[in-house]
Amino acid sequence: MNTDVRIQQSVVANLSHRPAPVEVGPFVIGLDPTTTSPHINYAAPRPGTTATEADVTALVAAFRAAGRRPRLEYVTRCAPGLEALLTAVGFAVEARHTYLLCVPGTLAAAPTPARLDLREPDTDPQRAALISAQNEAFGGEPAASDADVARLRRQQDAGGVAVMAVTGDGTCAGGGGAAQPVDAVSEVAGIAVRPPYRRRGLASAITADITRRLFTTGAEVAWLEASGEDSWRVYERVGYRPAGERLYIAMR
Structure with a gap:
């Protein structure tokens, strides 16, 4: 299993552990009724799935029903065609961030500042x-x-x-x-x-x-x-x- 898929699977699993997760087609929405923060209430596609226009329409409806703004975070290589589907119905890119990995063999110690x-x-x-x-x-x-x-x-x-x-x-x-x-x-x-x-x-x-x-x-x-x-x-x-x-x- 490649790294992108492992990262995306971990994201989907953590969204599934939110207090009120919702599954919509290939998506998992991680909902938390205690906050409206978009950084907590967002969705991600399961790796290896392909979303359709109908899936995106249902996703938006599920967000609206929960009183949350439709929003996603995901590894781009795990859903190469999804961005075009989303922008076609009114989504806008907020940011593209590089993710970095560390494994036990590359971890370096860092001294804790005095006091x-x-x-x-x-x-x-x-x-x-x-x-x-x-x-x-x-x-x-x-x-x-x-x-x-x-x-x-x-x-x-x-x-x-x-x-x-x-x-x-x-x-x-x-x-x-x-x-x-x-x-x-x-x-x-x-x-x-x-x-x-x-x-x-x-x-x-x-x-x-x-x-x-x-x-x-x-x-x-x-x-x-x-x-x-x-x-x-x-x-x-x-x-x-x-x-x-x-x-x-x-x-x-």
Whole structure:
């Protein structure tokens, strides 16, 4: 099985684990009633399937019925004709991101900056602190909702990974996480460092630590996306290498 297919299968499986998934023809929509975030409520095609115009029409209708904006994320080589079908009915490309892979043989250690400790959050207040740090780093509302905390707790309970960087006084400087592995494949995401702690190598340390934890549980492939040159350098530094492209596309 090639890498693109393994990545796409892991995405579809994780969407299927959302609280209210919906299957529409070759698509799986991962719906979460606790949030309207398009970054959580989106669809992906199953690899090896071919969508028709009727499938796309049904997909849009299912999103509308759920009160969510029609949106997809997927590995482009797994559905080469899908983009044309989607754009023909009013979808527009949001972004194309390169995804990078890391395997145990390429993972490189990265030192944790002085006076910071990397640990897994094991209480809800710690989870809330991690989410708040991520929100701040990404320019969102710092407060973490109860639903956000519950979502992270479910991810950990299902076998996913979460890591937070903590100062001596308990302040969360940043963190990230990874979904539960599916067929030994897992996505690393949400790598974030709050502004006062940047330019010290913390993002590299967090990424390496999350990836190491995944591999110790038996994962064989970790993957993530790079949205800019700075993040690209961070990920390559700890052993990630470019492998393919993912498309983000949503109805206007």
